[in-house]
Amino acid sequence: MTASFMVLALLTVAGMAAAMGLRNAVHCVLALTLGFAGIAALYLQLGAQFVGLAQIMVYVGAVAILAVFAIMMTHNPESANLPVFSSQWIVGCIVAAAVFAVLARAISSSAAFTQVLPPQPDATVHQIGDSLMHRYILPLEIMGLLLTAALIGAVVIAMDRKEEMK
């Protein structure tokens, strides 16, 4: 376990825990960007540069901004004093802790891990683009179709129907 992994893991876990625990929703999203940036740094540490940059662009750049917009558009001053956690929060915490306990036990008791670290593979953007354009061309096309459909669907769902009828 290296020091850089420890620092990044602590940063990520702290950001994500703050994102799920803070009271103000905008503060939650700001903490979330910290956690997403920590995950991106972990990808870079693992040698997946392209995925790390995609993580920063998609999550820090797009999803977090989208969430901030949604929070600001749905801001309701009346609900500002409501509790942020549901009334059965203790059950949720117990379920999450149980899931973590099961996963952690399965991971730490598994004998399937090799002890040797394989040499750093080079995953250059050239290689990734090459495999996306040859071996994974059909999934790439389907992904483009899915993103287009999701974009149109999101606009149609979020559109205000009353203005349409005028």
Next chain:
Amino acid sequence: MNSLQNYLLLSSLLFSIGLAGVLIRRNAILVLIGIELMLNAANINFIAFWRFGPDPSALTGIIFALFSISVAAAEAAVGLAIILAAYRHSRTTDLDQMDSLKG
């Protein structure tokens, strides 16, 4: 304990944090963010298994993680649009107040 186990433990911790957020938060947008967190934990697993797997030059883990990020982005956009539509209908994003089906 080797490093692959560390990454897997970190990702299961992030998954549990996201699950706790989904189960206990009352704001629908933060519940959606919790789901994003769980998807991110799965992505860490993809990349860690790619890095420590027997054949990293196959790039399978990287491609899978990229597609997973794209699907998660599409899901976030549609999910937030649905929350906006629900807000316009019921003027709240509080999940405990969305109880119009309650008898």
